[in-house]
Amino acid sequence: MKKSNYLIILSFIIIQTAFAQPPEVLSIRNYANQNAGKLIAEYSSFLSLPNLAADPVNLKKNTVFIMNMMKKRGIKNVQILEANSKDTPPAVYGEVIVPGATQTLIFYAHYDGQPVNPTQWAKGLEAFKPVLFSKALHQGGTVIPFPADGKYEPEWRIYARSASDDKAGVAAILNAYDAIVKSGLKPGSNLKFFFEGEEEAGSTHLNEILENHKSLLKSDLWVICDGPVHQSGKKQVVFGVRGDTHLDLTVYASKRPLHSGQYGNWAPNPAMMLARLLATMKDDSGKVTIQGFYDDVTALSAAERKAMGEVPSVDEQMKNELGISTVEMPGMNLSEAINLPSLNINGIQSGNVGKMATNQIPTTATAVIDLRLVLGNDWKRQQQKVIDHIKAQGYYVTNKEPLDEERKNYGKIIKVISYDGYNAQRTTMDLPIVQKLIAAIKTTGIEQLVLQPTMGGSLPLYLFEKLLKAKTITIPIVNHDNTSMQKMKIFGLAISLME
Numbered sequence: 392m393k394k395s396n397y398l399i400i401l402s403f404i405i406i407q408t409a410f411a412q413p414p415e416v417l418s419i420r421n422y423a424n425q426n427a428g429k430l431i432a433e434y435s436s437f438l439s440l441p442n443l444a445a446d447p448v449n450l451k452k453n454t455v456f457i458m459n460m461m462k463k464r465g466i467k468n469v470q471i472l473e474a475n476s477k478d479t480p481p482a483v484y485g486e487v488i489v490p491g492a493t494q495t496l497i498f499y500a501h502y503d504g505q506p507v508n509p510t511q512w513a514k515g516l517e518a519f520k521p522v523l524f525s526k527a528l529h530q531g532g533t534v535i536p537f538p539a540d541g542k543y544e545p546e547w548r549i550y551a552r553s554a555s556d557d558k559a560g561v562a563a564i565l566n567a568y569d570a571i572v573k574s575g576l577k578p579g580s581n582l583k584f585f586f587e588g589e590e591e592a593g594s595t596h597l598n599e600i601l602e603n604h605k606s607l608l609k610s611d612l613w614v615i616c617d618g619p620v621h622q623s624g625k626k627q628v629v630f631g632v633r634g635d636t637h638l639d640l641t642v643y644a645s646k647r648p649l650h651s652g653q654y655g656n657w658a659p660n661p662a663m664m665l666a667r668l669l670a671t672m673k674d675d676s677g678k679v680t681i682q683g684f685y686d687d688v689t690a691l692s693a694a695e696r697k698a699m700g701e702v703p704s705v706d707e708q709m710k711n712e713l714g715i716s717t718v719e720m721p722g723m724n725l726s727e728a729i730n731l732p733s734l735n736i737n738g739i740q741s742g743n744v745g746k747m748a749t750n751q752i753p754t755t756a757t758a759v760i761d762l763r764l765v766l767g768n769d770w771k772r773q774q775q776k777v778i779d780h781i782k783a784q785g786y787y788v789t790n791k792e793p794l795d796e797e798r799k800n801y802g803k804i805i806k807v808i809s810y811d812g813y814n815a816q817r818t819t820m821d822l823p824i825v826q827k828l829i830a831a832i833k834t835t836g837i838e839q840l841v842l843q844p845t846m847g848g849s850l851p852l853y854l855f856e857k858l859l860k861a862k863t864i865t866i867p868i869v870n871h872d873n874t875s876m877q878k879m880k881i882f883g884l885a886i887s888l889m890e
């Protein structure tokens with residue numbers, strides 16, 4: 392838990408006042424400080440509930456918990472929103488109708504979390520037993536007791552599954568509303584709250600939920616509270632997300648493993664073939680060499696380019712933190728790089744290494760390719776470009792294990808499995824409602840607000856646009872290292888951050 396302005400920012404988005412240093416900021420900050428003990432205790436109970444999308448019994452406990460949080464805060468029309476498909480994780484909904492309000496904001500977060508592998512969890516800790524640390528674990532933090540006096544230090548962190556991604560979003564949104572009400576203030580817009588339960592499992596049924604409840608979910612803007620703040624530690628507003636899709640590529644060689652002494656130099660080696668194939672996909676400057684790979688990209692507007700130019704540079708800081716001395720595309724900074732479609736190898740497998748290594752020529756080699764998309768790309772078209780490129784390298788492409796007949800006829804055989812994906816989404820920066828929110832955030836006194844045309848990560852935000860014709864902006868609220876810690880599973884932990 393790192394003390395910062397998030398509760399205040401969210402509160403101000405809700406109130407949307409535009410005074411310099413308004414007294415409201417002070418009331419909300421006081422509320423957060425005075426109630427930290429109570430809020431963290433509630434949050435801790437929330438984090439104790441296992442929240443894997445595939446675990447309906449525990450997921451239900453989460454929905455009940457959230458509904459109670461809402462009712463306790465006076466939020467109305469609290470209910471579960473179901474998809475058509477049976478036994479799928481529901482969303483939790485609630486609303487506050489403000490007399491005289493002319494616009495509606497809807498706040499999104501997700502309450503489900505990534506699967507837990509206990510062997511990858513930090514020693515002595517458990518995913519669903521929240522603990523307080525003196526600072527981040529990777530900075531040498533140690534376990535400390537939750538303070539009896541409710542006074543929390545800025546660098547203290549709570550560790551538990553979803554403490555950052557994204558139960559922090561749920562708690563911060565509801566607490567922001569509570570802070571406003573308890574401070575005697577009044578929201579400036581109608582408010583709706585939508586908490587998804589299947590985001591980490593790919594939001595497979597989100598489309599059904601949105602379609603089933605179209606009129607209930609009508610709004611002027613979705614405010615998405617997910618993802619980490621900027622690496623500089625500064626708050627940011629993000630206007631879009633990258634799309635995402637995957638391909639599994641398996642190159643086939645002999646039907647059984649061969650002795651490298653008996654057959655080396657003679658039998659084809661699938662790992663070498665795959666390595667060669669992958670190497671044809673990018674040049675030394677990191678540019679993808681697949682034909683037409685960058686062709687569909689929608690150019691950034693002047694406002695977006697200007698905002699991007701003002702994003703604080705974190706390249707040197709990140710290189711240091713990550714122990715790397717070069718970047719893949721020299722001359723291009725992180726912000727520019729994530730505004731291009733990417734082709735990344737998630738993993739490669741063939742034969743064995745280390746203690747399991749043998750003198751063999753393996754039978755297959757597999758790589759998982761991750762394609763991130765930007766506005767203008769279509770995930771199916773982007774996959775097809777990769778497949779066409781593979782064919783152009785002389786490969787016979789199949790989607791099944793090759794038959795003997797195929798093995799006889801083709802020297803280079805590859806199985807390509809295409810996974811469903813989704814497209815990128817980007818909201819224009821100059822929408823009046825968005826400008827109003829940016830002004831509201833700025834009144835909370837932060838020195839620089841980073842405006843990012845797109846974030847590196849992916850969320851299915853295109854669905855909101857496609858099904859509800861709705862605009863979205865993302866206000867990430869958790870520590871920037873959340874991603875590296877959680878997704879790379881180094882510690883398998885998430886960091887909480889809420890005031």
Ligand SMILES: [Zn+2]
Nearest residue numbers: 556557617618
């Ligand atoms: Zn998330």
